Amino acid sequence: MSRSCDSCSTPAVVHETIVTDGVKTEVHLCAAHAQQRGYILPTATGPALVVGKLLAHAQVHASAPRVVKSCPTCATTMASVRESGLVGCPDCYRQFEEELGAVISRAQAGASVHVGRHPTHAANLVDRAAMRNKLASELREAIAREEYMRAAKIRDRMIALNEGEPATESGTSS
Amino acid sequence: MNGASDHPHDDAPEDPARMPAILGLDGGEAPCLDCVLSSRIRLARNLVGFAFVNRASPQQLSDVVHRVQSTKLSGPFESGVRWVNVQATTAADRLLLFERNLISKPFVEALHPRCVAMSTDETSSVMVNEEDHLRMQMLAPGLQLQPLAERMFALDTSLERGLEFAFHPRFGYLTACPTNVGTGIRVSAMLHLPALHMLEELEKVQRSAKELNLAVRGFHGEGTDALGDFFQVSNQTTLGRSEHDLVEEFTEQIVPRFIEYERASRRALVERDVASLDDRVYRALGILRSSRLLALDESIKFLSRVRLGVALGRIRDIPLTLIDRLLTEVQPAHLSRATGCELGNGRDDRVQRAEAVRGALR
Numbered sequence: 001m002s003r004s005c006d007s008c009s010t011p012a013v014v015h016e017t018i019v020t021d022g023v024k025t026e027v028h029l030c031a032a033h034a035q036q037r038g039y040i041l042p043t044a045t046g047p048a049l050v051v052g053k054l055l056a057h058a059q060v061h062a063s064a065p066r067v068v069k070s071c072p073t074c075a076t077t078m079a080s081v082r083e084s085g086l087v088g089c090p091d092c093y094r095q096f097e098e099e100l101g102a103v104i105s106r107a108q109a110g111a112s113v114h115v116g117r118h119p120t121h122a123a124n125l126v127d128r129a130a131m132r133n134k135l136a137s138e139l140r141e142a143i144a145r146e147e148y149m150r151a152a153k154i155r156d157r158m159i160a161l162n163e164g165e166p167a168t169e170s171g172t173s174s
Numbered sequence: 175m176n177g178a179s180d181h182p183h184d185d186a187p188e189d190p191a192r193m194p195a196i197l198g199l200d201g202g203e204a205p206c207l208d209c210v211l212s213s214r215i216r217l218a219r220n221l222v223g224f225a226f227v228n229r230a231s232p233q234q235l236s237d238v239v240h241r242v243q244s245t246k247l248s249g250p251f252e253s254g255v256r257w258v259n260v261q262a263t264t265a266a267d268r269l270l271l272f273e274r275n276l277i278s279k280p281f282v283e284a285l286h287p288r289c290v291a292m293s294t295d296e297t298s299s300v301m302v303n304e305e306d307h308l309r310m311q312m313l314a315p316g317l318q319l320q321p322l323a324e325r326m327f328a329l330d331t332s333l334e335r336g337l338e339f340a341f342h343p344r345f346g347y348l349t350a351c352p353t354n355v356g357t358g359i360r361v362s363a364m365l366h367l368p369a370l371h372m373l374e375e376l377e378k379v380q381r382s383a384k385e386l387n388l389a390v391r392g393f394h395g396e397g398t399d400a401l402g403d404f405f406q407v408s409n410q411t412t413l414g415r416s417e418h419d420l421v422e423e424f425t426e427q428i429v430p431r432f433i434e435y436e437r438a439s440r441r442a443l444v445e446r447d448v449a450s451l452d453d454r455v456y457r458a459l460g461i462l463r464s465s466r467l468l469a470l471d472e473s474i475k476f477l478s479r480v481r482l483g484v485a486l487g488r489i490r491d492i493p494l495t496l497i498d499r500l501l502t503e504v505q506p507a508h509l510s511r512a513t514g515c516e517l518g519n520g521r522d523d524r525v526q527r528a529e530a531v532r533g534a535l536r
Binding site: 073074076081084085086087088089090093094097100101103104107108109110111112113114115116117118119120121122125126128129132 | 220222224225226228229305327330334338339340341342343344345346347348349350351352353355356357387410411412413414415416417418
């Protein structure tokens with residue numbers, strides 16, 4: 001069954017599954033919205049071959065048509081990060097959060113979240129990240145205990161947090 | 175030095191002769207100097223709104239240089255800061271800064287716009303456009319990681335008033351190499367482990383370091399060889415632990431463990447066969463005091479043995495600080511500066527090195 005785009009009613013051509021802290025999110029985008037978010041779509045001509053090669057390295061799992069995501073700021077791809085060992089710009093970390101998260105966790109003896117100093121301008125972000133981690137941990141616990149009603153509430157809190165609601169602790173405990 | 179200036183916006187070349195003759199580390203009463211040559215803290219930071227150095231255009235890199243140069247540097251830089259436009263310096267000057275541990279090997283060899291700020295006592299430097307936009311480092315003799323860390327965090331905080339650092343709530347401070355994200359801190363100690371070497375225990379040390387998730391590097395840090403029983407140990411991981419916890423662990427557990435191991439080996443050498451130990455130490459001193467041709471690696475090797483003799487009180491007329499100063503002064507660029515002979519072109523500097531060492535240990 002063909003899915004429609006998350007942002008409009010056009011049929012989606014990009015399908016991606018993102019797992020954040022054990023929570024699975026699906027992304028379905030039409031060509032126009034995919035390009036807006038930095039996905040490079042293959043064309044019928046030469047570049048498609050290049051894209052295919054890159055995909056082989058990037059190990060991106062997506063249903064056809066296959067795509068290579070690039071950083072909208074500096075055009076870096078995960079393939080080039082793997083080749084050089086270097087990231088292109090700070091925005092790459094947002095664009096490739098999951099891919100880089102796996103690389104970083106392996107290099108950092110399993111650690112995946114920053115602890116320590118932070119710039120003053122990032123204080124609110126740090127609070128949100130701490131709350132996100134706490135909710136993710138509670139979600140894993142709720143799922144393990146088969147407390148699905150509680151898990152659904154926690155998931156709603158996580159979605160609200162991602163959409164910009166304040167990082168409060170209310171309504172997460174069972 | 176070409177391209178050096180005390181004023182951020184003045185690019186007038188500086189006279190090379192104004193550079194101090196030795197590294198500004200006065201190790202006289204430094205803690206654990208017998209086994210720890212120096213302590214170092216390094217922080218990596220990048221600016222918001224700029225591509226990382228590997229991806230930035232020359233114009234962007236020049237903009238980063240100007241942005242950092244127009245920001246006030248606090249702490250050790252308050253009593254005077256010297257900016258060096260590294261791109262405009264000679265290879266000999268770049269090597270000189272490297273030998274003083276003020277810049278890294280990749281920074282010596284790069285071709286893009288970059289500069290370094292040095293405190294006048296040469297214990298602190300800020301490399302602009304190394305692998306990251308800012309690589310700040312502070313050095314101190316002996317084991318002094320805690321005070322270094324406090325000074326470093328004060329510098330970081332003051333810089334943050336003028337510069338916006340790239341930060342991600344999950345990954346922490348963002349760096350060009352994804353394996354440096356988080357705190358972006360590198361805590362290291364340059365250890366002197368001659369007794370462990372003599373007792374053939376270095377392999378155990380390496381294994382122990384690996385178990386503790388530490389990197390073991392050579393005389394000038396990353397990408398350099400171990401010379402004369404000097405080994406730099408530093409943290410490999412930068413994510414998931416606070417800077418304070420890491421510095422505390424290095425100060426109270428990790429480095430003391432190596433020190434205790436080395437000291438126990440030194441005691442064993444004295445107890446087992448002091449005559450043999452004295453022979454090795456005094457033969458090394460004899461060679462340094464009388465040789466006419468002295469290669470770099472052998473000078474470091476014999477200085478290392480003499481350092482052991484001084485630390486154990488077997489040699490009493492030479493201060494440890496003189497040996498540590500010589501460890502820097504026998505390096506090629508320092509020798510070239512001191513003797514006025516040009517570096518490179520296959521020039522044999524063994525005669526000058528032997529003369530310099532004989533003169534210092536007379």
